Amino acid sequence: xxxxxxxxxxxxxxxxxxxxxxxxxxxxxxxxxxxxxxxxxxxxxxxxxxxxxxxxxxxxxxxxxxxxxxxxxxxxxxxxxxxxxxxxxxxxxxxxxxxxxxxxxxxxxxxxxxxxxxxxxxxxxxxxxxxxxxxxxxxxxxxxxxxxxxxxxxxxxxxxxxxxxxxxxxxxxxxxxxxxxxxxxxxxxxxxxxxxxxxxxxxxxxxxxxxxxxxxxxxxxxxxxxxxxxxxxxxxxxxxxxxxxxxxxxxxxxxxxxxxxxxxxxxxxxxxxxxxxxxxxxxxxxxxxxxxxxxxxxxxxxxxxxxxxxxxxxxxxxxxxxxxxxxxxxxxxxxxxxxxxxxxxxxxxxxxxxxxxxxxxxxxxxxxxxxxxxxxxxxxxxxxxxxxxxxxxxxxxxxxxxxxxxxxxxxxxxxxxxxxxxxxxxxxxxxxxxxxxxxxxxxxxxxxxxxxxxxxxxxxxxxxxxxxxxxxxxxxxxxxxxxxxxxxxxxxxxxxxxxxxxxxxxxxxxxxxxxxxxxxxxxxxxxxx
Numbered sequence: 259x260x261x262x263x264x265x266x267x268x269x270x271x272x273x274x275x276x277x278x279x280x281x282x283x284x285x286x287x288x289x290x291x292x293x294x295x296x297x298x299x300x301x302x303x304x305x306x307x308x309x310x311x312x313x314x315x316x317x318x319x320x321x322x323x324x325x326x327x328x329x330x331x332x333x334x335x336x337x338x339x340x341x342x343x344x345x346x347x348x349x350x351x352x353x354x355x356x357x358x359x360x361x362x363x364x365x366x367x368x369x370x371x372x373x374x375x376x377x378x379x380x381x382x383x384x385x386x387x388x389x390x391x392x393x394x395x396x397x398x399x400x401x402x403x404x405x406x407x408x409x410x411x412x413x414x415x416x417x418x419x420x421x422x423x424x425x426x427x428x429x430x431x432x433x434x435x436x437x438x439x440x441x442x443x444x445x446x447x448x449x450x451x452x453x454x455x456x457x458x459x460x461x462x463x464x465x466x467x468x469x470x471x472x473x474x475x476x477x478x479x480x481x482x483x484x485x486x487x488x489x490x491x492x493x494x495x496x497x498x499x500x501x502x503x504x505x506x507x508x509x510x511x512x513x514x515x516x517x518x519x520x521x522x523x524x525x526x527x528x529x530x531x532x533x534x535x536x537x538x539x540x541x542x543x544x545x546x547x548x549x550x551x552x553x554x555x556x557x558x559x560x561x562x563x564x565x566x567x568x569x570x571x572x573x574x575x576x577x578x579x580x581x582x583x584x585x586x587x588x589x590x591x592x593x594x595x596x597x598x599x600x601x602x603x604x605x606x607x608x609x610x611x612x613x614x615x616x617x618x619x620x621x622x623x624x625x626x627x628x629x630x631x632x633x634x635x636x637x638x639x640x641x642x643x644x645x646x647x648x649x650x651x652x653x654x655x656x657x658x659x660x661x662x663x664x665x666x667x668x669x670x671x672x673x674x675x676x677x678x679x680x681x682x683x684x685x686x687x688x689x690x691x692x693x694x695x696x697x698x699x700x701x702x703x704x705x706x707x708x709x710x711x712x713x714x715x716x717x718x719x720x721x722x723x724x725x726x727x728x729x730x731x732x733x734x735x736x737x738x739x740x741x742x743x744x745x746x747x748x749x750x751x752x753x754x755x756x757x758x759x760x761x762x763x764x765x766x767x768x769x770x771x772x773x774x775x776x777x778x779x780x781x782x783x784x785x786x787x
Contacts, residue, residue, distance in 0.1 A: 261322070262287050263418050263446055264308065269317035271303055277315070278303055279469040286418070288446045289461035294481075296694065297710025297740045299466050301450045302329075305420050308448070323445065326417040328410075328424070334403055339382070340391035343410050348374060349391050381409050385435055386625075401427045401626025405435075412439050419447035423709075425456050426737045427659070429626050429763050452741050454478050454766045581692040582717065582750040587726035589617040593651070594729055594757050595637065600646035602636060605629035607779055609646060616652070616728070619758045621768050624779030630761045631659065633779065634731045637759065652728030652757070655720040659733050661712055663719060666705035670695055670715045673704060677719045689722050690715075693746065709738035721750065729757045736767045 262285035269282040278300040293301050306312040308319055309327035334342040340349035351364040352375055368374075379389035385405045387398075398406065404427050411419050419440075425433050437459045440447055451457060457478035465472045465481075474481040595614035601607070607629040614620060622630050635641045636648065638656035657663070664673050674686045690700045693714045695707075704712055717735065720727070730751075736744055748770040751758065762768050 263321070263323050264325075265320045266308065267317055267320075269304075269307060269319070270315045271300065271307060271312065272315040277469070279466065279471075280316075282317070282466075282471045284464065284471055284473065286446070286448055287461075290440050290443075290446065290459070291448045292457050292460040292463045292477075293448060293450045293466060294452060294457070294463055294741060295466035296742055297714070297738070298694075298699070298708045299468070301466050302422055302708070304466060305329075305422055305448070305450060309420050321418075324414075324417045325420055326411055326414040327420040328407060329422045334395050334407060337394055337396075338391065339387075339393045339395060339406060342395050342406050343378065343391065343413065345374070345378065345391070349378075353392075377413075381413060382406075384439070385409050386431055399627030401429055401432060404428055405432055405626075408436060408439075412443055415444055417445045419443065419445060419449075421447060422450045423452075423738065424449060425451060425453040425763075427626070427734070429624070430765065432626065433763060452736075452739060452744060453764060454741070454744075455764065457481070582721065582746050584721045584750055584754045585724060585726040586754070587652075587728050587756040589755050589757075591616050594618075595651075595759075596647070596649040598647040600636070600648055601644040602629045602632045603641060603644050605632060610779075612777060614757060614759070616757055617755060618775055619771065619773045620760070620775045620777055621771075621773040622759060622761045622777045622779065623763075628780040630779055631733050634658070634733050634759065634761065637729075638731055650729070653725075654729045654731060655723075655727045656731040657716055657720055657733060657735055659737065661716040664704050664712065664716055667703055669701045670704055670707070670711075671700045673715055673719055674722075678723060681724065689718055693718065693743070710740055710743060713738045714743065717747065727756060729759065730754065732758070732760045732762075734761050734763070736762055736764050 264286040266285070267283045270280040271278045282304070293304065295301050303312065305327065307314050309325065310319070311327070335344075336342055336346060338346065340346045348367065348371055351360070351367045354360045354364055355368065378391060382389045382391075385408070387402060387405055387409070395403065395406070404424075408421075408424055411421065425436055428436060433453065433455060437456055440449065440456075441459060449456070449460070457463065460477050462476065463474040463478070463481045465474065474484055592615065593613060594616050595612065597610055597612040599609040599611060601609050605628060610633075622633060624630055632641065634656060635658070636643055637650055638654055639650070640656070640658075663677075665676070668676070670690055671683065671686055674681075674689070675683065678686065687700055690696070695711060695714060699707070699711070704715055707715070713735070720730075732751075735747060739747060744767060748767065751760075751771050758771075758773070760768075760771070760773065
């Protein structure tokens, strides 16, 4: 095994009055390591500390190689692709040479870099981008900008990469490219991700949960098998403790009944004068002392069992899937969506004709920038088509990628109260607790929550209404969600009987939802079942 690239020892990060995590120690070897764990447990914060953007409250980080940190929120700098890649000066020098306008300093600048333009072109082409470094960044779609940012990271061949959810917003081809590119990257990488396809290709997995960092060798399948084994063992432990509690209660009841029987016998002996008063008094005192000692032992044992059982129950709750329920609509099978020669704004997508019946489950696919999000916005009547017919029958709820329906300055509870004013606060807090937004978290501004936690609030705001919805439009709802929460969403959507139209690039997520139809954009408007 190669020497570790990074050591971190006894890291503690304290926010407000409580530590986010404490005493984290591990090392990062060569290869690709994934960091997983529930939303809000501090994965991104750990990357920030490793990258030196946050100073830990305690502990230290030691690197033996340079590193490069890329978050989803880092904006691309500069107006052109060359600027975003950080090679503008060299690119401009090559451009002047090609145009015959070179200065003497340009020859010095490119002297040892004649191979670079071919490398840039190959990196961009492999990523599915145009190999034109003079192209304006604003001409790229969101997914293309994500690829461009990742290209800049992957060009740092001598650096260890720290990447936070790099596959979010990438289409299927982009995710495949990223997986292969990370495997080839010589510097190694630590990747925060819940993309199961990406996780299957990593060398090991670290899980950050409840302030503890646990290492799992191998990729996602081995991790899932070990997690399932932990869940089974924890359920067995809880069953065992419950059985011990039941037996202790039976023992306590038997002891009380035996003591009552002895008291009754003593009273009878006193009435019959069959024993001397002194002897009866001694026997009574001895019996009471024994009873008190047994009662104290049983109380201590009961308290210890209660504490163990509460701990086991809390640990099991962290392992078990959360709960999210959707009110079921009446499904008739009638036509609910009908598009005829529809043209979307801002994209060159061919005219689209499409029919959706009640209860249909559709996956919308296509390359980044082909108009998938625009189609959902058009169905939700957020935007108007350029031409063609659009008919949508029934109630519609739409979740966009940016959670536009949430007020970031309001709390999770206040957002739900605004959307569902008829429901009492206690009921809404129970809903939030069911997706692990408990206590003070439910009262914090949504802007202070992690991306996955904000998505849970957005999902509750559109899925948990007492009034059922006929058509659900979901734009990449699996982005930002941890593995447990993906399982939660999968089960809720699998149980939903209404019409589902969903954009997702996660093949495993789509398979779990049993989506029976596919609308592939970027081709002449044909729908595939």
